[in-house]
Amino acid sequence: MPKPDRQPLGVDLARTAKAATRAFDDALAAAGGSRPVWLILISLKTRAMANQRELAEAVGIQGATLTHHLNAMESAGLITRRRDPANRRVHLVELTAAGDTTFHALRTAAVEHDRRLRDGLSDADQAELARLLARLRENVAPA
Amino acid sequence: MPKPDRQPLGVDLARTAKAATRAFDDALAAAGGSRPVWLILISLKTRAMANQRELAEAVGIQGATLTHHLNAMESAGLITRRRDPANRRVHLVELTAAGDTTFHALRTAAVEHDRRLRDGLSDADQAELARLLARLRENVAPA
DNA sequence: TATTGTTATACTCTATAACTATA
C-alpha cells in the first residue's frame, strides 16, 4: 500500500497557525487588545513574576521587546511600573483597574475563540491534538 | 471522572506554531531565504499561476505585499517580470537560474525541517495530526 | 468602467547594541 500523498507537516502546521493566529488577533483587536498585550496580561494575572526578564521569557520575547510593549501599555493606562524597595533595580509591574477590565475583555474574546476552534472536536480528539502538538514542540526545541 | 485540566487549545497551538515557525525561519535564513520567498518560489515552481493575484492568494498575502517581495526578489536576481503579450496588464513572473538554485537550497532546508518536525511520529500520528489541523482550519475559516 | 499591478506610506512585532541605575 503506498504511503498517502500528504502535504509536508510544516506546511499544514504553518497554514493552520496562520489562519488561527489571524482569527485570534482579529478577535483580540475587536476586544481592544493584541496578542502580546494579552500574553503579558495573562502572565501578570496568573503568576507573580520576580522580574521583567521572567515576564519576557514567559511571553517568549526579548527584554527590550517587553519594555516596548510595557511602554505602550503604561501610556494606555493598563499598567503601572514602580521600583521594588527591596531591590531598586527591579521594576514591579502592576495592573491598573483599566488593565484588569481589559484583561477580562480579552479573556472573554480568547474563551470564545477557543470554543470556536474546538468546535466539533471530541475530548479524545483534543487530548490527542494536545499530545501531538507537545511532541512537535519537543522536536523543534533548540538542543 | 473529571475532565483533565488542559491548556486552551489556542494557547497550545500558538506556542507550537511560534516554536515551529521560528525553527523553520532560522533554517530558511541559513539557506539564504525567508518564509515568504520560499512560499513564492514553491508556488511558482509547482503551479503555473494565471496572474499575481492568484499567486498572492496562494501565498496568503495581499497583492501589494506580494509586489513588495517580488521587488526584493527581482533585485536579488531570483525572478524576472515581463508583460504577457496576450494581456499586457498581466505581469509574467519567471524564475531565473539563480532563483532555481535558491529554490533547491530552500527545499533541502524545508525537507530537513520537516523530517525533524515529524521525528518519532508514526504514520498514523501524522495522518491524525493532519486531520485535526484541517479541522481547526475549517473552524476558524471566515464565514 | 473594470482589472492588474505598483507606489507611497505606515503600522506592528521583533531584535541587537549601547546606555543608565543599582547592587
Add this chain to the structure above:
DNA sequence: TATAGTTATAGAGTATAACAATA
C-alpha cells in the same frame, strides 16, 4: 563587575489607499 531595565535604532512582514497601465 554583574544585574535589571531602558533607549535608540533598525529590519522584516504586512496592510490600506491612491495611482498607472491596460482592456
